[in-house]
Amino acid sequence: MVSILICQSICFLVDIRVILNDFKYKKADWFILFVLFPALLLLYQYAQSLAIVGYQVMFLLYILLITRDIKVSIVIEAISFTLNTIADHFADILTRNFNSNTFYILFFILINCLFVLVMYFLLKRMRSIGPSKKLLVSNLETIVSLISITIITLMIIMTEIIKDNPFDNVVYNVIIMFLIAIMLLAASYYKMMRLKRTFIIRSKDQRIKNDNRYIYEMEKHYAELRKFRHDYQNILLSMDEYIETDDFEGLKKYYNTSIKPISSQLNHQKYGLEDLSRVGNKELKSILFNKLYSAQMSGIEVSFECKKLITDFYVDSLDLVIALGIILDNAIEETKQQTDGFIQAGIFSDDSEITIIVQNSIRDNEVPVWKMRVKGFSTKGNNRGVGLSNLSEIIDRNHALTLETMKKNRIFLQKITIEMGDSRID
Amino acid sequence: MKWVIAELIKIFVCEDDPKQLEQIVSYVKNYLLIENLDMELVLATEDPHEVLKYLEKNKVDRALYLLDINLNADINGIELADKLKERDFNGKFVFVTSHSEMVFLTFKYKLEALDYILKDDSKGLQKRVIEVINACNDLFNRSGVDNEVYYQVKTGNHVRSIRVRDILFFESSVVPHKVIVHLLDGQFEFYSTVKELEFENDAFFRCHKSYVVNVNNIKSIDRHTREITMVNGEKIISSVLACRKLVKMVQE
Structure with a gap:
């Protein structure tokens, strides 16, 4: 019986780690070895019902040690426990005739592995469509999870352990548990879909707002051009006058006082963002305009270059938009602190790749690039540098993307390269 | 002539x-x-x-x-x-x-x-x-008269030359077939595997399943924790066997 207990615990552990999508060694693992196992064995000597309750409390503690979030822990506990119990019941039903522990363990592991695999791919899919990778859990879900745990535990104690595991009850219970599991799955799938929809709607709203602003800026720009044309014509007319009368001295004076200042003024009023019209992807154009324009408004010198029309960016636009957003936000945050900061962005393409470059001036600091990329690093205190490690995550989940980060001569450069060709498989 | x-x-x-x-x-x-x-x-x-x-x-x-x-x-x-x-x-x-x-x-x-x-x-x-x-x-x-040694990285249709003395180490990415090269002033990714890189230059040494280190840019090696500190302070880990070899190499 001890081997069964240990086998179940290990499977439980695997379930938890798969749901957390984290397979690294943790200090909390010692808890399993030195607290959980001994305590379970002790409780089991005493009474099986106590062992089951203890089993759950212990694992809940273990998840809590890893996640440090009670709500998330309860939900993960509920999912793992339900899977674990269903696997146990199936294995029990299938091997009851053999009356052998080895057979039971074999089947139990097999069924559990099957569940884990299904779970793994399901979660992977959910993570890939979800806007945020963090597990967000509402109060309702926590309560539902708590209720399911209680029901299942009571069911097992009342109808199985006390009555010495009659076969019929085990079958009934597995059916009920199965139904509970399906119900929970359906509910969470529905929630996922709703989250995705609100996210899409929100980003669309943002895009429309940005598009409107873009159009407004274009119109303003156009009006200025019209005014300039008017001035230009006037200048030509007056120059005509000087030439007709052969007044070369006057022309010289007129040039120096009236024309030259306009020319230098034109240089300063460089708009810098005209090339955005060559970015053929709406989402990308929108984020670039939104960030660069707001940077320009806060006094940062901004330029954007794109000489060839690019319509297809080959990777998921949403990922690219998030990645660019992080890069641009960092650039803006840094340049805002400087008196004459600048941001230069550009997109280039050739036959094999598209390159997106953002570089900005930085203040003097001795922090090497690798330190900036560590999670949580920021020159402005804790918890603000999450961006760069999120960026790596996005790059890592798109095989066609590669990232370059350089810091040289007081310039910080980030370059995303999109490899064309083999991208759509992901 | x-x-x-x-x-x-x-x-x-x-x-x-x-x-x-x-x-x-x-x-x-x-x-x-x-x-x-x-x-x-x-x-x-x-x-x-x-x-x-x-x-x-x-x-x-x-x-x-x-x-x-x-x-x-x-x-x-x-x-x-x-x-x-x-x-x-x-x-x-x-x-x-x-x-x-x-x-x-x-x-x-x-x-x-x-x-x-x-x-x-x-x-x-x-x-x-x-x-x-x-x-x-x-x-x-x-x-x-430039006798600087360069390592050439192919990215797409482009060939990029980096000075070997600027290279700290190569790290295999979590994504298969992607390698991150760490330089003195930054880092970038390209498509390759650390397995292939090991033999590209005499100074490159495979110190771990997922690292190839430039021996000339090591600042110190901790033999107990098997941690290698690079000249810019960045740290990587070494395997037991490689660590012993590496200490010998650096001492020579």
Whole structure:
């Protein structure tokens, strides 16, 4: 019986780690070895019902040690426990005739592995469509999870352990548990879909707002051009006058006082963002305009270059938009602190790749690039540098993307390269 | 036996405004006359196709191209540079541009231009022309005696040369077939595996399943924790076996 207990615990552990999508060694693992196992064995000597309750409390503690979030822990506990119990019941039903522990363990592991695999791919899919990778859990879900745990535990104690595991009850219970599991799955799938929809709607709203602003800026720009044309014509007319009368001295004076200042003024009023019209992807154009324009408004010198029309960016636009957003936000945050900061962005393409470059001036600091990329690093205190490690995550989940980060001569450069060709498989 | 004399560095100027072309040409000619550099002005033209034609007919070894951006022809200076690069990989490009046509990132990262000259500043024009001629001359003459070791990385259609002494280590990415190279002043990813990289240079050593370290850039090794500290403070881990070998290697 001890081997069964240990086998179940290990499977439980695997379930938890798969749901957390984290397979690294943790200090909390010692808890399993030195607290959980001994305590379970002790409780089991005493009474099986106590062992089951203890089993759950212990694992809940273990998840809590890893996640440090009670709500998330309860939900993960509920999912793992339900899977674990269903696997146990199936294995029990299938091997009851053999009356052998080895057979039971074999089947139990097999069924559990099957569940884990299904779970793994399901979660992977959910993570890939979800806007945020963090597990967000509402109060309702926590309560539902708590209720399911209680029901299942009571069911097992009342109808199985006390009555010495009659076969019929085990079958009934597995059916009920199965139904509970399906119900929970359906509910969470529905929630996922709703989250995705609100996210899409929100980003669309943002895009429309940005598009409107873009159009407004274009119109303003156009009006200025019209005014300039008017001035230009006037200048030509007056120059005509000087030439007709052969007044070369006057022309010289007129040039120096009236024309030259306009020319230098034109240089300063460089708009810098005209090339955005060559970015053929709406989402990308929108984020670039939104960030660069707001940077320009806060006094940062901004330029954007794109000489060839690019319509297809080959990777998921949403990922690219998030990645660019992080890069641009960092650039803006840094340049805002400087008196004459600048941001230069550009997109280039050739036959094999598209390159997106953002570089900005930085203040003097001795922090090497690798330190900036560590999670949580920021020159402005804790918890603000999450961006760069999120960026790596996005790059890592798109095989066609590669990232370059350089810091040289007081310039910080980030370059995303999109490899064309083999991208759509992901 | 025949003595091989290094060919002169050829200078090309392409500018559609005859007045400005004349101006630049005179600056170049005057400077070459005074300084007696191993350079010659071979072509000054308003037509970009003439430059292309010259390269089709003649072999060009070392060249400096001074190009205007807006050429008033079917191709502009950037496209011209793109085409010239296909024929003359070593050529140095300098763009003569007005402030409003300025495309800094394109010059630097796409065309790898040597420099650019702003023509709005007519007074500084001569000074800038002289500066780029000197810079180009230095560059070509230095590359002759350059015994720096480079490691070449292929990314897409491009080959990128990095100095081996700038490389700290290679790290395999969590994504298969992607490798992150850590340099003194940054890092970038490319498609390869650490397994292949190990044999690319004598200084590269596979110290772990997922790391290849440049032995020359190690600052210290902790034999107990098996942690390797690089010259910039970055730390990587080594396997037990490799750590022993590495300590020996570094001691030698």
